[in-house]
Amino acid sequence: MSLAAETRAAVRARPWLLRALRAGVVNYAAAAESLDVDGDTDSVATALRRFADDLSELESTGRDVTVRMRSGVGLAGVDVDGNDSAMDAGGDVDALLSVGESAVVTADGSLTAIVVDGNVDARALSAVVDRLAAENVLVDAAGVAGDELVVVVPRRDGANALRHVESALESVPTS
Template structure:
């Protein structure tokens, strides 16, 4: 496998590097060191990263325009009427002390990934999350609700254009 192919494969295994390439903010030398591909010439890896950057789609956030709301008092209960069901766990309103942040509209798995990244960066622990149809839900501890709403709103404003 060529060094260029190994570099591309290594970048794809580290999505944050791929996003950095797309956004045009990646320090190629630092990335080459991080990838540590065992190449004798670090500059060859830098050159491969530069060439790869020319091929990736530009990071172009267009946001989702989704509406965000907060639902307090989520807990485990009867799956009928649940906001989120995963395996044997169904989270329903009025059954506990968790808070759900619900985004409705143009949301998908890419939006969920963006939301989870923003929440992680804000230090907000996520108890459960899911996306389906035109709804996205993240569940957090009650005290984190307000911070989570702000993080979800910010995240949905920076979701890359569909198809990127």
């Protein structure tokens, strides 16, 4: 594999670096030193510059969404039939999100769900989770399906998470 091909592969393995190259905010020498590519730093930096020149510019768009907060959600196990274990205890419990044998349910829990309805997809979810991570907000669960996105955070972080989610969805990378 050529130095250029090896450098491109190393960048693609680090989506954050690819995004930074597209945004034009990379110190090429420092990035070259951080990559595990056989070659001297100057050659790898040159390969990075050429790769960046070939990339489309980073673009983003706002999303048409409604964001709401739902407090008091919890995590529950799901039995083999897909029923929430919280249902066995009685009460009116809905699953907001389920993956495998776990579900986010509307039981009397210690978590808060940020529920987004509208123009959402995996890119929107990525932007939301990245923004919350940058703000040091723990994400207990997250998912997107159809036109709904759900992010679950500790109750004490709910109001801040709501603001960060709204902000993140104002500028979602388009590619």
